[in-house]
Amino acid sequence: MGDDFEGVLERARAGSPEAFTVLYTELSRPVTAFLRSRGVREVDDVASEVFLAVFTGIGRFVGDEAQFRAWVFTIAHRRVVDGWRRGARSPATQPFEPAADPRTAPSAESQALDLLGGRDAVALLDRLTDDQREVLLLRIIGDLTVDQVSEVLGKRPGAVKAAQRRGLATLRRLVVSEGVPL
């Protein structure tokens, strides 16, 4: 968006569908990638809920493009946390067994991950702690700074830096020692 962000934001505040489309096109893919890497099952639906909340609450937002991006990921992060809480109350599900899966065609999610090599990357990130994984995902996928990640997660910047440092160290050790192919 660049310099035109202010105009897009003003039109979005006025309810312009074109401005909503611009914002959605700009941020829907990173948000969807963040949700998918966080293990959200219904990625499209949750992403739609995130942007619906963004568009309905955009009149209260004040800030620049970077802050708007951090605000959108804040909403996405809270949606993920809400999904975890709902999943904790829901009954336990059977773990997925690929051998027992009668489907022959891969899902769109797995197809995208296989095509882009993201499945192995997500498998590596799953071996990190929650804080480390979330910090790295927000920094890589969300393209957020340390301060913005601290705002999204509600943590101090020092804690975010420490989690980032430990997460990268763990990834480095896994890649070198175990030889995870990418």
Place this chain on the structure above:
Amino acid sequence: MRRRDDDHSVRVTVDERVLQGEDVPGEADLVHVVTAVRRMVQATEPRPHEALSAVLREGLPGAHLPTGLGASDGGRSAAPLHRRVAGYIAGVGVATKLALGAGVAVASVAGAATVDAVPDVIQRPAAAVVSAVGDLVRTVSSGPVPGSLVPDRSDDPVPGTGSAPYPTTPGLAPRSEAVSGGGVDPSGAARKTDAGALDRRAPGSGEPAPERVHQGPEDQLGGGLLDPVDQARRASAPGQQAVEPRAGAAQAGTDAPGELSTSRAPSTTRTPSAPPVPPTRPTEERHSVPAPVPDLPEQARSTGPVVPRSSASGRDDRADPTPGPSAPFAAPAVPTGERPRSTPGARVDPEDTRHPKG
């Protein structure tokens, strides 16, 4: 090291360059991982659900434009004002619209009559209308015109809706008192002592008294079984006919013969004395019934146990010396014209073990 220095050091270190996807010597594998994660963003755009699709297609109708966005927005800000006013008027109810229209009309006429800038051609009729309405309002607010409202009330065809505080229909007050019975007397003594009021109602049936007279024990026993004294009493005092058989029916007609004298003994508690009768109650219901206190037990003894007549055969079971199975608790056979004895020993068959002991 301070926090700012730490932040700066993190930013410039290798980790920060790795996170940005830059080529870092000795960190090629880690950069590949970060690049793979970053490529996830390049996946297909998610499909919005219906609600989000509607928002992306039509926008949000509730959103308002901020002010001061340029000259082109000036014309757009006036249109929503018209739409808001029109929408407000369209949204109110019919009564509110009528009141609003009437208020506008009144204000217009009053303004035309009072403002001097209005031409005389318009102001004179408006002033005439205002003065006429003012006179009418003063006339109405000054009070009722003598003779105008009284005939209207007197001509009211509905009784009880006029100025009379109590209904003048003769049947209303006695009927309500008769229905309420002892409710007139707060102590309830009238209900207990007024045998006529009690005996006109069967327990739980509520049938009127004249119909219940024919269901008395004398009628059940047959017309020939009536005592001549009772027949004479019926002929002389019709109100008493309605009472005395009822007293017997209430006791003997509903109870088993053996339980008559022991389970109830109601007559001694019913009519000990005549209650103080309110002057508004009709005397025909209270005082026409003598309520003979000693006669009730006597009559109950005189009538004796009620022997049910066989409804299937139509014959009198009392004439049958051997009580059939349809009347297991029937009294022993009594000759025609002879009353059974009212003593418990005479009514209870000593050989009948099924008879309940009173």
